[in-house]
C-alpha cells in the first residue's frame with residue numbers, strides 16, 4: 457500500500473511516499489531555514505506563504521523520486537495538528553484537494569504521534585528490523601514540544617510529563633541566538649559542544665519532584681546561560697569559550713531530560729524508549745541514552761528526527777488499513793488532541 461504523506465506544520469515543506477507504513481520510497485524535505493535565519497526564529501507569515509509557493513513542486517518531486525503516479529497511490533495522509541495554523545492549512549488544503557481529485561482515501565494525523573512513529577521507518581525494504589513492541593516510553597523532544605509519554609498503540613499515548621515552560625529545542629535555539637552561535641541552535645550547539653568542557657559552568661537543574669516527577673522546565677536554565685553572557689559582557693577579562701558554554705548548557709539540558717525519563721522508566725517498568733523530534737538528533741543525548749544498557753533506546757536516523765513527510769505517510773498506514781478516513785471538512789488545530 458503506497459501512501460503520500462504531506463507535512464507543513466512549521467518551516468519544513470515536506471512530502472514522501474511510504475510503502476506499507478515502513479519502507480520509504482521517497483522523502484523530500486524543503487527547508488525554509490535560510491528564510492528565517494536572519495530573524496533567528498520561524499516567522500509564521502513567511503512560513504505559510506512559502507509553503508503555498510513550494511508545496512506543489514515538493515509533492516511532484518516526492519512522487520517522481522518514488523517513481524509513482526498519483527493513480528498508483530492508495531491514500532493521502534497529512535499533518536492536521538499541532539503546529540502553526542497558517543502553515544498547517546497549506547498542507548491540509550493541498551492534501552484534501554489532491555485526495556478528492558484522485559478519489560483517494562484521506563487521513564489527517566497528529567504530528568506528535570508521527571514523530572513517535574518515525575523510528576519504524578527505513579530507506580530500504582531489506583533493512584526493516586522488527587518495530588518496537590507496545591507499550592513503550594516515548595521521548596518527544598523538538599522545538600515546540602518536550603513530552604515523556606507512555607505509548608500503548610500508534611494512536612494511544614498517555615502524557616506522563618511535559619515542559620512547564622519552554623520546550624527543550626526552544627532553549628537550544630534561544631541560547632544559540634543570544635550567543636550568536638548559528639541558526640537553528642540545536643545543530644550549532646551539538647557541534648560546538650563536541651570540543652567544549654561540559655563542567656566549565658555549573659548551570660542549575662530545577663527542583664521538580666512531588667507533583668511533577670516527570671515534568672521538565674527549561675526557562676531557568678535558559679536564563680542562567682543568558683545571564684552568564686551578561687557576566688562576560690560586564691567583565692571583558694573573562695575568557696568566553698562558546699564551546700564550553702555549549703557543552704555545559706547541553707549537558708544540563710540532557711541531564712534534565714534523562715532525570716525525568718529515567719524516573720518514568722523506573723516507575724512504569726517500561727524498558728524500551730523510543731525517541732523522536734528534532735532534538736532526538738542530538739549526539740550527546742543519543743550517547744547518554746545508549747550508555748544505559750538496561751534500557752533499549754530506539755532513535756530514528758537523524759534525517760528522520762526533524763519534520764518530514766515520511767513519518768506522516770508511515771503513521772497514516774495503520775489508520776488507513778483499519779478503515780479510518782478523515783472527512784474533507786477536517787480543520788487544522790494548533791494543539792495536540794489527546
Ligand code: KG4
Nearest residue numbers: 598599600625642646734735737738762763
Ligand atoms: O521536530 P522539529 O524539526 O520541529 C518541531 O516540531 O519543533 O525540531 C526542531 C528543533 C529545533 O529547536 C532545533 O534546534 C532542534 O530541533 N534540533 C536539535 C538538533 N537538531 C535539531 N537540538 C539539539 N541537537 C541537535 N542535533
Ligand code: ZN
Nearest residue numbers: 598733762763
Ligand atoms: Zn516536529
